[in-house]
Amino acid sequence: MAVLRPAEQRRTFERLANIREIVFGVQDGVLTTAGVLAGLSGAVPVRSQVILAALASTVAGALSMGAGAYLGTHAESAVLRNELDRVRRESEGQRYMVQESLLGALAREGLSREAGYRVVKLLSSSPNVLYATAEEKLYGLSGATFGNAMVDGMLMGVAFLAGALVPLLPFVLIASVRTGLIAGMGTTALVLFAVGYIFEGRLSGERYPALAGLRFLAIALGAAAIGYMIGLLIAPIGTVPAG
Amino acid sequence: MLKPGDAAPPFDLPCVFDDKLSHLSLDGIRSEMVVLFFYPRDFSFICPTEVVGFHKARAAFKAEHTSIIGISVDHAETHRRWAHELGGISYPLLADDGGKLARAYGVLDENENVAMRATFILDSKRTIVYTVASPINVGRSVSETLRVVRALRSGKLCPADWEPGGDFGPPDGKY
Numbered sequence: 001m002a003v004l005r006p007a008e009q010r011r012t013f014e015r016l017a018n019i020r021e022i023v024f025g026v027q028d029g030v031l032t033t034a035g036v037l038a039g040l041s042g043a044v045p046v047r048s049q050v051i052l053a054a055l056a057s058t059v060a061g062a063l064s065m066g067a068g069a070y071l072g073t074h075a076e077s078a079v080l081r082n083e084l085d086r087v088r089r090e091s092e093g094q095r096y097m098v099q100e101s102l103l104g105a106l107a108r109e110g111l112s113r114e115a116g117y118r119v120v121k122l123l124s125s126s127p128n129v130l131y132a133t134a135e136e137k138l139y140g141l142s143g144a145t146f147g148n149a150m151v152d153g154m155l156m157g158v159a160f161l162a163g164a165l166v167p168l169l170p171f172v173l174i175a176s177v178r179t180g181l182i183a184g185m186g187t188t189a190l191v192l193f194a195v196g197y198i199f200e201g202r203l204s205g206e207r208y209p210a211l212a213g214l215r216f217l218a219i220a221l222g223a224a225a226i227g228y229m230i231g232l233l234i235a236p237i238g239t240v241p242a243g
Numbered sequence: 244m245l246k247p248g249d250a251a252p253p254f255d256l257p258c259v260f261d262d263k264l265s266h267l268s269l270d271g272i273r274s275e276m277v278v279l280f281f282y283p284r285d286f287s288f289i290c291p292t293e294v295v296g297f298h299k300a301r302a303a304f305k306a307e308h309t310s311i312i313g314i315s316v317d318h319a320e321t322h323r324r325w326a327h328e329l330g331g332i333s334y335p336l337l338a339d340d341g342g343k344l345a346r347a348y349g350v351l352d353e354n355e356n357v358a359m360r361a362t363f364i365l366d367s368k369r370t371i372v373y374t375v376a377s378p379i380n381v382g383r384s385v386s387e388t389l390r391v392v393r394a395l396r397s398g399k400l401c402p403a404d405w406e407p408g409g410d411f412g413p414p415d416g417k418y
Contacts, residue, residue, distance in 0.1 A: 097380060099288035114324060117286035 029163025066157025074149035281358035285325035296385035
Protein backbone atom coordinates (compact mmCIF):
# COMPACT_ATOMS: atom_id res chain seq x y z
CA MET A 1 0.00 0.00 0.00
CA ALA A 2 1.38 3.36 -1.03
CA VAL A 3 2.06 5.70 1.87
CA LEU A 4 2.26 9.44 1.50
CA ARG A 5 5.54 10.90 2.68
CA PRO A 6 4.60 14.54 3.17
CA ALA A 7 8.06 15.78 4.25
CA GLU A 8 9.69 14.13 1.27
CA GLN A 9 6.98 15.36 -1.08
CA ARG A 10 7.28 18.87 0.34
CA ARG A 11 11.02 18.88 -0.37
CA THR A 12 10.25 17.72 -3.91
CA PHE A 13 7.82 20.59 -4.40
CA GLU A 14 10.34 23.05 -3.01
CA ARG A 15 12.98 21.72 -5.42
CA LEU A 16 10.53 21.97 -8.30
CA ALA A 17 9.83 25.57 -7.32
CA ASN A 18 13.48 26.27 -8.24
CA ILE A 19 13.06 25.16 -11.85
CA ARG A 20 12.55 28.81 -12.77
CA GLU A 21 16.08 29.67 -11.62
CA ILE A 22 17.61 26.68 -13.41
CA VAL A 23 15.84 27.28 -16.74
CA PHE A 24 16.39 31.02 -16.58
CA GLY A 25 20.06 30.65 -15.65
CA VAL A 26 20.90 27.99 -18.26
CA GLN A 27 19.06 29.80 -21.05
CA ASP A 28 20.68 33.12 -20.22
CA GLY A 29 24.14 31.59 -19.82
CA VAL A 30 23.90 29.73 -23.13
CA LEU A 31 22.60 32.65 -25.18
CA THR A 32 24.72 35.38 -23.61
CA THR A 33 27.94 33.41 -24.07
CA ALA A 34 27.02 32.29 -27.58
CA GLY A 35 26.34 35.93 -28.42
CA VAL A 36 29.63 37.08 -26.94
CA LEU A 37 31.57 34.38 -28.84
CA ALA A 38 29.83 35.11 -32.14
CA GLY A 39 30.28 38.84 -31.79
CA LEU A 40 33.89 38.80 -30.66
CA SER A 41 34.97 36.16 -33.20
CA GLY A 42 34.23 38.59 -35.98
CA ALA A 43 35.69 41.64 -34.30
CA VAL A 44 38.76 40.28 -32.45
CA PRO A 45 41.32 38.42 -34.56
CA VAL A 46 43.12 36.66 -31.67
CA ARG A 47 41.34 33.48 -30.51
CA SER A 48 42.80 33.53 -26.98
CA GLN A 49 41.45 37.06 -26.48
CA VAL A 50 38.00 35.93 -27.55
CA ILE A 51 38.16 33.08 -25.03
CA LEU A 52 39.41 35.38 -22.29
CA ALA A 53 36.66 37.90 -22.96
CA ALA A 54 34.02 35.14 -23.02
CA LEU A 55 35.34 33.75 -19.71
CA ALA A 56 35.23 37.20 -18.13
CA SER A 57 31.70 37.67 -19.42
CA THR A 58 30.71 34.24 -18.05
CA VAL A 59 32.08 34.89 -14.56
CA ALA A 60 30.58 38.38 -14.43
CA GLY A 61 27.26 37.08 -15.74
CA ALA A 62 27.12 34.20 -13.25
CA LEU A 63 27.92 36.50 -10.32
CA SER A 64 25.48 39.14 -11.49
CA MET A 65 22.65 36.67 -12.11
CA GLY A 66 23.30 34.86 -8.81
CA ALA A 67 23.38 38.10 -6.85
CA GLY A 68 20.28 39.32 -8.68
CA ALA A 69 18.34 36.16 -7.86
CA TYR A 70 19.49 36.31 -4.22
CA LEU A 71 18.53 39.95 -3.82
CA GLY A 72 15.26 39.51 -5.69
CA THR A 73 14.13 36.56 -3.59
CA HIS A 74 15.34 38.21 -0.40
CA ALA A 75 13.43 41.42 -1.10
CA GLU A 76 10.31 39.55 -2.20
CA SER A 77 10.35 37.36 0.92
CA ALA A 78 10.87 40.35 3.21
CA VAL A 79 7.95 42.25 1.70
CA LEU A 80 5.70 39.17 1.71
CA ARG A 81 6.57 38.31 5.31
CA ASN A 82 5.90 41.86 6.43
CA GLU A 83 2.54 41.85 4.67
CA LEU A 84 1.72 38.43 6.10
CA ASP A 85 2.60 39.64 9.62
CA ARG A 86 0.32 42.63 9.14
CA VAL A 87 -2.55 40.45 7.92
CA ARG A 88 -1.94 38.00 10.81
CA ARG A 89 -2.12 40.83 13.37
CA GLU A 90 -5.36 42.08 11.84
CA SER A 91 -6.80 38.56 11.68
CA GLU A 92 -6.09 37.90 15.36
CA GLY A 93 -8.36 40.79 16.22
CA GLN A 94 -11.30 39.38 14.26
CA ARG A 95 -11.00 35.64 14.44
CA TYR A 96 -14.59 34.96 13.47
CA MET A 97 -14.09 36.83 10.19
CA VAL A 98 -11.16 34.53 9.40
CA GLN A 99 -13.31 31.53 10.27
CA GLU A 100 -16.15 32.78 8.10
CA SER A 101 -13.83 33.53 5.16
CA LEU A 102 -12.22 30.11 5.42
CA LEU A 103 -15.66 28.52 5.60
CA GLY A 104 -16.64 30.42 2.44
CA ALA A 105 -13.48 29.24 0.66
CA LEU A 106 -14.14 25.61 1.57
CA ALA A 107 -17.76 25.92 0.46
CA ARG A 108 -16.65 27.38 -2.89
CA GLU A 109 -14.38 24.38 -3.35
CA GLY A 110 -17.34 22.05 -2.99
CA LEU A 111 -17.58 21.20 0.71
CA SER A 112 -21.09 21.56 2.14
CA ARG A 113 -21.49 24.54 4.45
CA GLU A 114 -22.24 22.26 7.36
CA ALA A 115 -19.16 20.09 6.76
CA GLY A 116 -17.03 23.18 6.23
CA TYR A 117 -18.28 24.64 9.49
CA ARG A 118 -17.21 21.53 11.37
CA VAL A 119 -13.79 21.51 9.70
CA VAL A 120 -13.17 25.17 10.53
CA LYS A 121 -14.44 24.67 14.06
CA LEU A 122 -11.96 21.84 14.50
CA LEU A 123 -9.12 23.93 13.07
CA SER A 124 -10.10 26.74 15.43
CA SER A 125 -9.12 24.62 18.42
CA SER A 126 -5.57 25.72 17.58
CA PRO A 127 -5.37 29.38 16.52
CA ASN A 128 -2.01 28.89 14.80
CA VAL A 129 -3.39 26.08 12.68
CA LEU A 130 -6.48 28.14 11.87
CA TYR A 131 -4.49 31.18 10.74
CA ALA A 132 -1.90 29.15 8.82
CA THR A 133 -4.65 27.23 7.00
CA ALA A 134 -6.52 30.46 6.27
CA GLU A 135 -3.36 32.04 4.87
CA GLU A 136 -2.83 29.09 2.57
CA LYS A 137 -6.46 28.80 1.45
CA LEU A 138 -7.36 32.48 1.30
CA TYR A 139 -4.13 34.12 0.18
CA GLY A 140 -2.29 31.17 -1.41
CA LEU A 141 0.65 31.71 0.94
CA SER A 142 2.78 28.78 2.04
CA GLY A 143 6.39 28.09 2.99
CA ALA A 144 7.37 27.63 -0.67
CA THR A 145 5.96 31.07 -1.50
CA PHE A 146 8.81 32.78 0.32
CA GLY A 147 11.63 30.93 -1.42
CA ASN A 148 15.19 30.66 -0.14
CA ALA A 149 17.32 33.57 -1.27
CA MET A 150 20.63 31.72 -0.84
CA VAL A 151 19.44 28.65 -2.75
CA ASP A 152 17.90 30.77 -5.50
CA GLY A 153 21.09 32.81 -5.86
CA MET A 154 23.37 29.76 -5.94
CA LEU A 155 21.16 27.90 -8.40
CA MET A 156 20.89 30.86 -10.72
CA GLY A 157 24.65 31.46 -10.70
CA VAL A 158 25.57 27.81 -11.21
CA ALA A 159 22.91 27.38 -13.91
CA PHE A 160 24.27 30.41 -15.75
CA LEU A 161 27.79 29.02 -15.48
CA ALA A 162 26.71 25.61 -16.75
CA GLY A 163 24.83 27.23 -19.60
CA ALA A 164 27.79 29.38 -20.52
CA LEU A 165 30.04 26.32 -20.83
CA VAL A 166 27.80 24.90 -23.56
CA PRO A 167 29.01 27.18 -26.39
CA LEU A 168 32.32 27.96 -24.68
CA LEU A 169 33.74 24.44 -24.31
CA PRO A 170 33.62 23.51 -28.04
CA PHE A 171 35.15 26.88 -28.85
CA VAL A 172 37.99 26.26 -26.38
CA LEU A 173 38.57 22.64 -27.35
CA ILE A 174 38.51 23.08 -31.15
CA ALA A 175 41.49 24.96 -32.53
CA SER A 176 39.73 26.45 -35.54
CA VAL A 177 37.70 29.55 -34.65
CA ARG A 178 35.15 28.94 -37.37
CA THR A 179 34.67 25.25 -36.56
CA GLY A 180 34.65 25.94 -32.84
CA LEU A 181 32.01 28.60 -33.31
CA ILE A 182 29.82 26.33 -35.44
CA ALA A 183 30.19 23.53 -32.90
CA GLY A 184 29.37 25.97 -30.09
CA MET A 185 26.20 27.11 -31.89
CA GLY A 186 25.28 23.48 -32.46
CA THR A 187 25.62 22.57 -28.79
CA THR A 188 23.75 25.78 -27.91
CA ALA A 189 20.77 24.77 -30.04
CA LEU A 190 20.94 21.22 -28.71
CA VAL A 191 20.99 22.29 -25.07
CA LEU A 192 18.21 24.83 -25.54
CA PHE A 193 16.12 22.08 -27.12
CA ALA A 194 17.06 19.71 -24.28
CA VAL A 195 16.07 22.23 -21.59
CA GLY A 196 12.67 22.68 -23.21
CA TYR A 197 12.31 18.95 -23.81
CA ILE A 198 13.14 18.03 -20.20
CA PHE A 199 11.55 20.82 -18.18
CA GLU A 200 8.59 21.88 -20.30
CA GLY A 201 8.05 18.50 -21.96
CA ARG A 202 8.92 15.52 -19.80
CA LEU A 203 8.71 16.97 -16.28
CA SER A 204 5.47 18.83 -16.97
CA GLY A 205 3.93 15.69 -18.49
CA GLU A 206 3.32 17.22 -21.91
CA ARG A 207 2.11 14.78 -24.54
CA TYR A 208 4.73 15.74 -27.13
CA PRO A 209 7.91 16.72 -25.25
CA ALA A 210 9.81 17.21 -28.52
CA LEU A 211 7.38 19.97 -29.44
CA ALA A 212 8.06 21.63 -26.08
CA GLY A 213 11.78 21.41 -26.85
CA LEU A 214 11.30 22.99 -30.26
CA ARG A 215 9.09 25.72 -28.78
CA PHE A 216 11.71 26.55 -26.17
CA LEU A 217 14.43 26.59 -28.82
CA ALA A 218 12.36 28.82 -31.10
CA ILE A 219 11.55 31.31 -28.34
CA ALA A 220 15.16 31.49 -27.12
CA LEU A 221 16.67 31.79 -30.60
CA GLY A 222 13.87 34.11 -31.68
CA ALA A 223 14.66 36.47 -28.82
CA ALA A 224 18.36 36.31 -29.72
CA ALA A 225 17.60 36.94 -33.40
CA ILE A 226 15.40 39.92 -32.60
CA GLY A 227 18.16 41.32 -30.38
CA TYR A 228 20.69 40.79 -33.20
CA MET A 229 18.45 42.56 -35.73
CA ILE A 230 17.87 45.49 -33.40
CA GLY A 231 21.65 45.66 -33.04
CA LEU A 232 22.01 45.82 -36.82
CA LEU A 233 19.38 48.54 -37.04
CA ILE A 234 20.92 50.79 -34.41
CA ALA A 235 24.55 50.13 -35.45
CA PRO A 236 24.66 53.08 -37.90
CA ILE A 237 23.76 55.47 -35.05
CA GLY A 238 27.04 54.68 -33.31
CA THR A 239 29.14 54.93 -36.48
CA VAL A 240 31.44 57.99 -36.54
CA PRO A 241 31.61 59.48 -40.05
CA ALA A 242 35.10 59.45 -41.52
CA GLY A 243 36.94 62.74 -42.11
CA MET B 244 -35.78 48.12 4.48
CA LEU B 245 -39.20 48.56 6.09
CA LYS B 246 -39.51 51.19 8.81
CA PRO B 247 -41.63 51.83 11.91
CA GLY B 248 -45.23 52.40 10.89
CA ASP B 249 -45.15 49.95 7.96
CA ALA B 250 -47.42 46.92 8.05
CA ALA B 251 -45.42 43.75 8.59
CA PRO B 252 -45.51 41.56 5.46
CA PRO B 253 -47.26 38.29 6.33
CA PHE B 254 -45.60 34.90 5.98
CA ASP B 255 -46.43 31.22 6.08
CA LEU B 256 -43.17 29.29 5.92
CA PRO B 257 -41.61 25.99 6.97
CA CYS B 258 -39.83 26.17 10.27
CA VAL B 259 -38.18 24.09 12.94
CA PHE B 260 -39.38 24.38 16.49
CA ASP B 261 -38.55 22.09 19.40
CA ASP B 262 -36.61 19.85 17.01
CA LYS B 263 -39.68 19.32 14.82
CA LEU B 264 -40.29 20.49 11.27
CA SER B 265 -43.57 22.39 10.84
CA HIS B 266 -45.08 25.58 9.39
CA LEU B 267 -45.53 28.99 10.96
CA SER B 268 -47.56 31.94 9.77
CA LEU B 269 -47.60 35.48 11.13
CA ASP B 270 -51.37 35.17 11.61
CA GLY B 271 -50.79 32.10 13.76
CA ILE B 272 -48.64 33.92 16.32
CA ARG B 273 -50.75 34.82 19.33
CA SER B 274 -48.31 36.83 21.45
CA GLU B 275 -48.78 40.55 21.98
CA MET B 276 -45.47 41.46 20.32
CA VAL B 277 -43.14 39.69 17.91
CA VAL B 278 -39.41 39.98 17.43
CA LEU B 279 -38.35 38.93 13.93
CA PHE B 280 -34.64 38.69 13.59
CA PHE B 281 -33.03 37.94 10.24
CA TYR B 282 -29.53 36.47 10.16
CA PRO B 283 -27.38 35.51 7.17
CA ARG B 284 -26.78 31.77 7.38
CA ASP B 285 -26.89 28.68 9.54
CA PHE B 286 -23.52 27.08 10.19
CA SER B 287 -21.78 30.41 10.36
CA PHE B 288 -19.28 31.73 12.87
CA ILE B 289 -20.88 35.14 13.06
CA CYS B 290 -24.49 34.40 13.88
CA PRO B 291 -24.47 31.80 16.69
CA THR B 292 -23.96 34.29 19.50
CA GLU B 293 -27.17 36.06 18.52
CA VAL B 294 -29.15 32.87 17.92
CA VAL B 295 -28.03 31.43 21.25
CA GLY B 296 -28.41 34.80 22.97
CA PHE B 297 -32.10 35.00 22.05
CA HIS B 298 -32.51 31.39 23.14
CA LYS B 299 -31.10 32.16 26.58
CA ALA B 300 -33.29 35.26 26.94
CA ARG B 301 -36.47 33.57 25.76
CA ALA B 302 -38.04 33.43 29.22
CA ALA B 303 -37.53 37.18 29.65
CA PHE B 304 -39.18 37.85 26.28
CA LYS B 305 -42.00 35.46 27.14
CA ALA B 306 -42.60 37.42 30.32
CA GLU B 307 -43.09 40.44 28.08
CA HIS B 308 -45.63 38.49 25.97
CA THR B 309 -43.24 38.59 23.07
CA SER B 310 -42.42 35.82 20.58
CA ILE B 311 -39.01 35.46 19.04
CA ILE B 312 -38.66 34.23 15.46
CA GLY B 313 -35.30 33.65 13.78
CA ILE B 314 -35.18 33.75 9.98
CA SER B 315 -32.55 32.85 7.42
CA VAL B 316 -32.52 31.58 3.84
CA ASP B 317 -31.59 28.04 4.92
CA HIS B 318 -33.84 24.99 4.61
CA ALA B 319 -35.84 23.86 7.63
CA GLU B 320 -33.82 20.65 7.87
CA THR B 321 -30.60 22.68 7.95
CA HIS B 322 -32.17 24.79 10.71
CA ARG B 323 -32.86 21.60 12.64
CA ARG B 324 -29.24 20.43 12.41
CA TRP B 325 -27.99 23.92 13.22
CA ALA B 326 -30.22 24.09 16.30
CA HIS B 327 -28.77 20.71 17.34
CA GLU B 328 -25.25 22.02 16.80
CA LEU B 329 -26.01 24.96 19.08
CA GLY B 330 -27.42 22.72 21.80
CA GLY B 331 -31.11 23.33 21.07
CA ILE B 332 -33.01 26.53 20.27
CA SER B 333 -36.26 27.24 22.08
CA TYR B 334 -37.96 29.44 19.48
CA PRO B 335 -38.92 28.85 15.83
CA LEU B 336 -36.35 29.20 13.06
CA LEU B 337 -38.12 30.09 9.81
CA ALA B 338 -36.86 28.69 6.50
CA ASP B 339 -36.99 31.61 4.09
CA ASP B 340 -35.71 29.48 1.22
CA GLY B 341 -35.05 31.80 -1.72
CA GLY B 342 -35.12 34.90 0.47
CA LYS B 343 -38.64 35.98 -0.50
CA LEU B 344 -39.52 37.13 3.01
CA ALA B 345 -36.17 38.91 3.48
CA ARG B 346 -36.82 40.73 0.22
CA ALA B 347 -40.32 41.70 1.39
CA TYR B 348 -38.79 43.26 4.51
CA GLY B 349 -36.12 44.91 2.38
CA VAL B 350 -33.23 43.10 4.05
CA LEU B 351 -32.07 40.66 1.36
CA ASP B 352 -28.47 41.06 0.27
CA GLU B 353 -29.03 40.43 -3.44
CA ASN B 354 -25.33 39.81 -4.13
CA GLU B 355 -24.88 37.12 -1.51
CA ASN B 356 -28.53 36.02 -1.58
CA VAL B 357 -28.67 36.01 2.22
CA ALA B 358 -30.53 38.16 4.73
CA MET B 359 -28.81 41.07 6.40
CA ARG B 360 -28.58 41.10 10.17
CA ALA B 361 -31.82 42.99 10.77
CA THR B 362 -34.35 42.97 13.60
CA PHE B 363 -38.00 44.01 13.45
CA ILE B 364 -40.32 44.37 16.42
CA LEU B 365 -44.04 44.09 15.62
CA ASP B 366 -46.86 45.27 17.84
CA SER B 367 -50.17 43.54 18.46
CA LYS B 368 -51.57 44.87 15.16
CA ARG B 369 -48.51 43.46 13.42
CA THR B 370 -47.30 46.90 12.55
CA ILE B 371 -43.55 47.41 12.60
CA VAL B 372 -42.66 49.56 15.59
CA TYR B 373 -38.89 49.20 15.68
CA THR B 374 -36.17 48.23 13.22
CA VAL B 375 -32.43 47.89 13.43
CA ALA B 376 -29.84 46.56 10.97
CA SER B 377 -26.30 45.67 11.81
CA PRO B 378 -23.20 45.21 9.67
CA ILE B 379 -21.98 41.65 9.25
CA ASN B 380 -19.15 42.01 11.75
CA VAL B 381 -21.18 43.49 14.61
CA GLY B 382 -23.55 41.30 16.58
CA ARG B 383 -26.84 42.65 17.79
CA SER B 384 -27.53 43.11 21.47
CA VAL B 385 -30.19 40.76 22.82
CA SER B 386 -30.48 42.79 26.01
CA GLU B 387 -31.00 45.97 23.97
CA THR B 388 -33.79 44.26 22.01
CA LEU B 389 -35.38 43.22 25.31
CA ARG B 390 -35.01 46.75 26.68
CA VAL B 391 -36.74 48.17 23.58
CA VAL B 392 -39.58 45.62 23.89
CA ARG B 393 -40.09 46.67 27.50
CA ALA B 394 -39.97 50.34 26.57
CA LEU B 395 -42.48 49.83 23.75
CA ARG B 396 -44.81 47.87 26.02
CA SER B 397 -44.69 50.66 28.62
CA GLY B 398 -46.56 52.85 26.11
CA LYS B 399 -44.82 55.88 27.56
CA LEU B 400 -42.11 58.31 26.57
CA CYS B 401 -38.87 56.57 27.39
CA PRO B 402 -35.70 58.64 27.53
CA ALA B 403 -32.33 57.44 26.30
CA ASP B 404 -30.99 54.41 28.15
CA TRP B 405 -34.31 53.95 29.88
CA GLU B 406 -34.53 50.79 31.91
CA PRO B 407 -37.59 49.22 33.59
CA GLY B 408 -38.28 51.07 36.84
CA GLY B 409 -36.66 54.23 35.49
CA ASP B 410 -38.34 57.60 35.05
CA PHE B 411 -40.46 58.23 32.00
CA GLY B 412 -40.03 61.26 29.76
CA PRO B 413 -38.32 64.42 30.84
CA PRO B 414 -41.21 65.58 33.10
CA ASP B 415 -40.09 69.16 33.31
CA GLY B 416 -38.68 69.37 29.79
CA LYS B 417 -35.15 69.74 31.16
CA TYR B 418 -32.26 67.57 29.92
